[in-house]
Amino acid sequence: MDERVREYDNIIIGIDPGTNVMGYGLIGVKGKKTVVMLAMGVIKLNRMEDHYLRLRRIFERVSGLVEEFLPDEMALEAPFYGKNVQSMLKLGRAQGVAMAAALTRDIPIAEYEPRKVKMAITGNGGASKEQVAEMLRRTMHIPEDQMPHFLDATDALAVALCHFYERQKPVPFHGATSWKTFIAQHPDRVK
DSSP, X not given: OXXXXXXXXXXXXXXXXXXXXXXXXXXXXXXXXXXXXXXXXXXXXXXXXXXXXXXHHHHHHHHHHHHHHOOSEEEEEOXXXXXXXXXXXXXHHHHHHHHHHHHTTTOOEEEEOHXXXXXXXXXXXXXXXXXXXXXXXXXXXXXXXXXXXXXXXXXXXXXXXXXXHHHHSOOOOTTOOSHHHHHHHOGGGOO
16 A cells, blocks of 8 residues: 555545546545545557457556545546447456455446546646646646656546535535525424
8 A cells, every 4th residue: 555545634546447448547635625636647558369368458557546545435537439339348347347346345436528627627628638638737737757757647547636626615515506495495404
């Protein structure tokens, strides 16, 4: 176990699923506002011919990250629909194996569409991977020499940070469109 994990109230692992390169990023949260990058990198799979061996490698590496950092939550980038059904199937399997590594430790999982992640990080749902990486570097104060060559790693870190931002949003009161409606629906919560 990494000694730094004891310093944080919450640790989130972000995963950018892939069958050739899978990105991962971990953030530590202190209090409600302090967020620190703990690690980011990639799992290179393109040298393995057998798809099932790639899936095993994903499970082993993600399980290892879970053991090392003890994350409280996992956030994944949801695959977007492409034209190649076989590619989508393989990507879904890779995502499922990463999820299984978290589920074996009872870690809750959240999924975010790529546009939502880009919007959360840059304010633009159509931002490029390079723009996401640069915004992460600036907001998380990551030195340029620590930025990875593979943008899959920064994409994964962005997913983790997006999840942190989403958790900070107030929970809406379902069905209440005004204070009057809320009070009528929840008289026990108003004194």
